[in-house]
Amino acid sequence: MDALDGNAIGGLLCDVFGADMTTAVGTCASCGSAGPVAETVVYLQAPGTVVRCRACGNMLMVFVRKSGMTCVDLQGLATLAGPVG
Amino acid sequence: MAGTAVRGRLSWQVASVGAVAEETSTVRTIELVVPDWAGHRAGQHLDVRLTADDGYSAERSYSIASAPGEPVAITVERLDDGEVSPYLTEELRPGDELELRGPIGGYFVWDGEETAPLQLVAGGSGVVPLRSILRYRDRLGSAVPIRLLYSARSLDDVIYRTELDEYDREVEVSYTLTRRQPPGWRGRAGRVDKAMLADVAWPAERQPLTFVCGPTPFVETVAAGLVDLGYPAGQVKTERFGATGEPTGGR
Numbered sequence: 054m055d056a057l058d059g060n061a062i063g064g065l066l067c068d069v070f071g072a073d074m075t076t077a078v079g080t081c082a083s084c085g086s087a088g089p090v091a092e093t094v095v096y097l098q099a100p101g102t103v104v105r106c107r108a109c110g111n112m113l114m115v116f117v118r119k120s121g122m123t124c125v126d127l128q129g130l131a132t133l134a135g136p137v138g
Numbered sequence: 139m140a141g142t143a144v145r146g147r148l149s150w151q152v153a154s155v156g157a158v159a160e161e162t163s164t165v166r167t168i169e170l171v172v173p174d175w176a177g178h179r180a181g182q183h184l185d186v187r188l189t190a191d192d193g194y195s196a197e198r199s200y201s202i203a204s205a206p207g208e209p210v211a212i213t214v215e216r217l218d219d220g221e222v223s224p225y226l227t228e229e230l231r232p233g234d235e236l237e238l239r240g241p242i243g244g245y246f247v248w249d250g251e252e253t254a255p256l257q258l259v260a261g262g263s264g265v266v267p268l269r270s271i272l273r274y275r276d277r278l279g280s281a282v283p284i285r286l287l288y289s290a291r292s293l294d295d296v297i298y299r300t301e302l303d304e305y306d307r308e309v310e311v312s313y314t315l316t317r318r319q320p321p322g323w324r325g326r327a328g329r330v331d332k333a334m335l336a337d338v339a340w341p342a343e344r345q346p347l348t349f350v351c352g353p354t355p356f357v358e359t360v361a362a363g364l365v366d367l368g369y370p371a372g373q374v375k376t377e378r379f380g381a382t383g384e385p386t387g388g389r
Contacts, residue, residue: 055354060377061199063242064185067148075245091245092376 059090062102065116066090069123070135077135083111085131148239150187155234156209161297164216165263166227169209170238178202180274181247181267181349181377184212184240188222198222201266201351201377202241205273213297215263246349246377250278254347257340258286259330259360261352262295267377268349269298272309284309285346287338289330289356292318312338330356332363342368347375354378 059066059075066074075091086108093113094105101117106129113129127133156169178184182202189195200212216227230236248256248271256275258268265288275282290296292315302311314326314334326334340346348369350360357378365371 055378055380057354057380058376058378060183060243060246061379063183063244064148064197064199064239067242073242073244075243089245091243097380 056105057095057097059093059095059104061095061097062104062116063091065102065123069116069125072136074133074135077133079113079133080131081106081109081111081113082129082131084109087132090133090135148242150237150239152235153210153238155230155232155236158230158232161213162295164227164295165213165297167203167211167213168226168230169204169211170236172210172238175210176241178206178210178241179244179247179249180206180270182241182243182270183267184210184238184242186212186222186226187237187239188225189237196221199242201270203266203269205270205277207277208273213263213266213269246351246375248274248347248349250274250280250282252347253282255340255344256282256284257346257348257364258284259335259339259348259350259352259364260286260288261330261356261360262290263297264350264352264356264377264379265297267351269301271349272302272305275309281308285338285340286311287314287330287335288312289314289316289352291316293320293323310338330360330363332366335360335363336367339364339367345373348373349375349377351377352379354380 063075077090078087079090080087092107094107096103101115104114106113111129115126117124151174153170153172156171159167161167183199185197185199187195187197203213204211214223214226217223260268305311316329319327350357357376361374361376364374
């Protein structure tokens, strides 16, 4: 299964942030490169949804849905600048 | 559904199936009657959720095939090992109901405000969101010139062929057939590569806005080729779907 991109998690991100986040700009905490969330590398088939930096592969975000909750890990991001929900 | 997750503004709603049109032997376009539709932008997608009697549910994203202002429609390709697409392409009938949420995405969109020429590159059913852009240009009466390079396995696999063939010179459509070409085929053959892009895509000096949609390896090749040809990376918008065409959350 190939990796997808951030467009594929537009709905999930909208659930979590309350606004479209595909145009939000994320900065990788590991390599410092910045770009729209839509251009990140996304794996949907993991036990959770894994979002990686297109430049260095660092894990930027992880989303795990369980019992109606979405657990969010944003440790791999230095910043995430998006629209105000 | 437990309600502890943060509530976005995107909620699931029930839509009913309107007209259904067969595009190819494995692809159909499904019109959806959505009572509470906020309106969409060209290039956006929506999520469909199917729930089985035992409560198991599966979600898939589908690009919206219609232009803003037109009834919502999705175009779905049947995948033999798919969980959702065989139902949508074979069993779903007009009047049936299904759950969806959308519109989704603000990145891979064209609002018709920019005057730059458009370079569209589609692999297989990656043509679907690009068709929304093409139709929207028509609806706006826009004179933005467009070039579309569309890669399909064979001529029979080309989606929207009749519609695409009707465009005048303002919209230049080039096909490349990767597996099979009919006798006397005058279009291109083989996979898209840098040489083909150099031949059919706008020269970088025209500063086109570029939308590339298709399976992941296709998008990577095309995007890298265009950047090699001098397209600024920030002007090349990409949208990838899985090799199976269906992003899947597993079984």
